[in-house]
Amino acid sequence: MALKGNLTDFNVTQLFNLINLARKTGALTIEGKGKKADVCFKEGKLIYASMDGQDTGLIGMLEKAGKISQEQCRIIRARSKTNADKELGLLLINAGYVTQDDIVKSVRSHTLDVVYLLFTWTDGRFRFEPNKLPAEGVITVPINLENIIMEGSRRVKEYEMLQNELPDLDMALKFTERPDARLQDINLTVEEWRVISFINPRNAIRQIAKANSMSDFKIRRIVYGLLSAGLVDLVMPGGPQRITAESEAVSAPPPVKRSLIVRLIDRVKRM
Amino acid sequence: METVKVVVCGPFNSGKTEFISSISEIEVVSTERRITDGSRAVKDQTTVAMDFGRITVDEELVLHLFGTPGQKRFDFMWDILSEGMLGFVVLVDSARPETFREAKMILDRFGRYSPMPYVIAANKQDEEDAWPPDDLRIALKAPSDTKVLSCVATDRESVKNVLLELLYSILDSMHEE
Numbered sequence: 286m287a288l289k290g291n292l293t294d295f296n297v298t299q300l301f302n303l304i305n306l307a308r309k310t311g312a313l314t315i316e317g318k319g320k321k322a323d324v325c326f327k328e329g330k331l332i333y334a335s336m337d338g339q340d341t342g343l344i345g346m347l348e349k350a351g352k353i354s355q356e357q358c359r360i361i362r363a364r365s366k367t368n369a370d371k372e373l374g375l376l377l378i379n380a381g382y383v384t385q386d387d388i389v390k391s392v393r394s395h396t397l398d399v400v401y402l403l404f405t406w407t408d409g410r411f412r413f414e415p416n417k418l419p420a421e422g423v424i425t426v427p428i429n430l431e432n433i434i435m436e437g438s439r440r441v442k443e444y445e446m447l448q449n450e451l452p453d454l455d456m457a458l459k460f461t462e463r464p465d466a467r468l469q470d471i472n473l474t475v476e477e478w479r480v481i482s483f484i485n486p487r488n489a490i491r492q493i494a495k496a497n498s499m500s501d502f503k504i505r506r507i508v509y510g511l512l513s514a515g516l517v518d519l520v521m522p523g524g525p526q527r528i529t530a531e532s533e534a535v536s537a538p539p540p541v542k543r544s545l546i547v548r549l550i551d552r553v554k555r556m
Numbered sequence: 557m558e559t560v561k562v563v564v565c566g567p568f569n570s571g572k573t574e575f576i577s578s579i580s581e582i583e584v585v586s587t588e589r590r591i592t593d594g595s596r597a598v599k600d601q602t603t604v605a606m607d608f609g610r611i612t613v614d615e616e617l618v619l620h621l622f623g624t625p626g627q628k629r630f631d632f633m634w635d636i637l638s639e640g641m642l643g644f645v646v647l648v649d650s651a652r653p654e655t656f657r658e659a660k661m662i663l664d665r666f667g668r669y670s671p672m673p674y675v676i677a678a679n680k681q682d683e684e685d686a687w688p689p690d691d692l693r694i695a696l697k698a699p700s701d702t703k704v705l706s707c708v709a710t711d712r713e714s715v716k717n718v719l720l721e722l723l724y725s726i727l728d729s730m731h732e733e
Contacts, residue, residue, distance in 0.1 A: 290653035
């Protein structure tokens with residue numbers, strides 16, 4: 286059964302985490318940003334990745350990594366009767382152009398480049414097909430996903446931090462009322478000024494973004510800067526009410542006896 | 557007459573009304589209205605106040621089942637409905653991963669009603685694209701000791717099983733008398 290969805294709902298980090306924890310084997314295809322990427326896993330480990338528009342052959346990877354020259358590429362391609370990477374790899378090693386370690390490192394580097402790029406994709410359809418593996422002849426290098434998830438997460442850290450710091454774009458902004466705030470001696474970018482011009486407790490941040498044709502990421506970054514500088518405060522839209530922690534209402538379970546629950550269980554069983 | 561309450565919560569269109577209808581001994585009192593926002597493409601009607609079902613145990617004890625509204629703008633109802641509940645069921649549409657994030661938020665929110673037993677029902681397991689309960693557990697970051705149960709809300713036996721598992725969890729959480 287294929288797992289399907291959209292990155293807007295289940296991002297690359299979550300997907301990789303699922304594949305890692307469930308020790309899945311199969312191929313993940315992601316289509317986003319006008320490109321398509323294929324990533325293969327075996328028992329929860331990343332083994333292969335390719336992306337449309339990139340040279341995914343071994344020769345191209347080694348050339349990109351600086352392991353072989355253009356002349357060596359031309360010679361090997363002329364000698365080879367196949368495009369299978371495994372056979373090309375043997376030819377390259379036998380010719381003394383590269384070592385096995387060079388090949389493994391180059392394939393690994395290429396795979397990671399593709400995968401780290403995927404972490405920046407926030408929108409796109411994905412489909413995981415269990416037990417589907419790369420074509421015969423492709424060189425695979427098993428890589429633990431934990432470190433990839435860590436590094437990928439670091440790369441999107443800024444975006445996530447902004448989301449955490451400013452989770453609700455339906456809040457509004459008002460200029461700070463603190464007497465020590467100096468609003469006159471500050472330098473703002475044009476975009477920050479555009480946001481400033483809309484600051485009003487009646488305008489939700491989301492509305493300000495829409496008015497300025499700004500993405501969620503961009504408005505968050507600007508508003509976070511303004512908040513950090515102490516220039517503005519978050520308020521509920523429509524009034525001067527300050528943001529407060531969400532209701533922490535705790536409703537303890539009613540004092541019931543075990544015998545009551547047992548009676549309920551017996552009743553449901555008899556239904 | 558003593559009444560006790562179990563709450564069924566979950567994202568919009570996760571199957572809460574069907575879940576309660578399958579097990580309630582009365583016709584579910586549902587205050588559904590036609591949707592006037594963008595959600596209409598998914599479902600023609602949704603719960604704007606609550607679903608209400610009943611299971612009579614005997615002359616002295618009745619279990620009420622409350623379904624929370626499915627749309628975020630009715631979040632304020634959750635606190636009202638949750639008051640005094642024994643535990644809750646989080647219903648998730650296993651075939652719509654786009655709702656998992658909301659399900660997680662609901663889990664987090666209801667998790668504040670602590671200590672409160674709950675189970676996660678991976679609904680619509682009869683659909684081809686349904687995520688298996690084990691994958692759903694990972695997706696929702698549910699703790700390993702949380703029950704994530706296979707469910708088909710239109711199937712009475714399936715709903716019974718979910719409800720029983722919740723009651724067992726409630727029992728396990730109680731001190732010996």
